[in-house]
Amino acid sequence: MFKINDHVIYGTCGVCKIIDINYCNFNDTKRKYYIMKPLYTKNSKIYVPVENERKMLKNLLSTEEVHALIKTMPVKKSIWIKQNQQRNAAFRDIIKKGNRQELVELISTLYLYKTDLAKTGKNLNMSDESIMKEAEKMLYEEFAFVLNIKLDEVVPYIKKSLIHNKMQSE
Numbered sequence: 001m002f003k004i005n006d007h008v009i010y011g012t013c014g015v016c017k018i019i020d021i022n023y024c025n026f027n028d029t030k031r032k033y034y035i036m037k038p039l040y041t042k043n044s045k046i047y048v049p050v051e052n053e054r055k056m057l058k059n060l061l062s063t064e065e066v067h068a069l070i071k072t073m074p075v076k077k078s079i080w081i082k083q084n085q086q087r088n089a090a091f092r093d094i095i096k097k098g099n100r101q102e103l104v105e106l107i108s109t110l111y112l113y114k115t116d117l118a119k120t121g122k123n124l125n126m127s128d129e130s131i132m133k134e135a136e137k138m139l140y141e142e143f144a145f146v147l148n149i150k151l152d153e154v155v156p157y158i159k160k161s162l163i164h165n166k167m168q169s170e
Helices: 050-056 063-071 084-097 100-119 126-147 151-169
Strands: 007-010 014-026 029-038 046-049 057-059
Touching: 007 029, 007 126, 014 046, 014 126, 029 050, 046 050, 050 057, 063 100, 063 126, 063 151, 084 100, 084 126, 100 126, 126 151
Parallel strands: none
Antiparallel strands: 007 014, 007 057, 014 029, 029 046
């Protein structure tokens, strides 16, 4: 069970701070809830039933786990699916599950595809662009919090780490 002031990951809402644990009455049912505040969304509160914590809340990664994930970012494996509907469903499923390694693969795949499209003057379609932004938000908010950096410093931090890792391996 989580405690007040713990930080957790809650789905696509990202990093949340548990500000209270209390009984609330919703739909004529009194249950115990985690009352949380998303760190990167202003004026928002989230209520999550304590009995659903295992399904809905995740512990934050450690600093070491974040660095290990960053090392996997120059992913050579593409998870691109040509058919729009199938791709959208598969990518939405990755977002829903919130598995960080799969999010890295998703972001890398979309980034590489976006880069290839840009060479021909084209852009990602709106659905792919939206999925990419959602995956980046989820992953980068956690990285920013865990690494104790600002959200807009995450991408430069990743790039610097990748360059450093490449130089060390040569």
